[in-house]
Amino acid sequence: MKKTMKKLLCAVLAAATLGTCSMGVSAEESYLLGDVNKDGVVDTDDSALVLVEYLHVVVMSDKGTFSEEEIVLGDVDGDGVVHGIDSQWILDYYLHTMMYGDATPLEEYIRDQLDLTLEEYLAYRESLKPYYEQCHEESKKSFEDLGYMQY
16 A cells, blocks of 8 residues: 555656646636646646645545635536546646647547547536545545544
């Protein structure tokens, strides 16, 4: 279990250090889904922020540090929860855009990866909610078992 924790922390640190430089976005512009830090690009910084937020909520057992807007931007699969799967989608999307120069919006990229129509994609998201809730509870229990919960 210690190896798993080390791998997880290494992944967070690696993702955080792979960030990209970009120009800021003006206050009048809306933000892209996945652009949690609101710098105008969806990249590894956003993926790391989402993962750290999820770990913070699980480990610290609190509401986390994200604002309501950041939760909406970070919840890329639309299930109402910011978690590691959102972080993975953001990272996958970033790597795709870097490799292929594709500017497809993130939500469309996810649908394409799942090979679903919009209606099927929305139903798919809805069907995952119980699974995510179960995963969250299991993750929380694992952290409690390891003694990582705040008392």
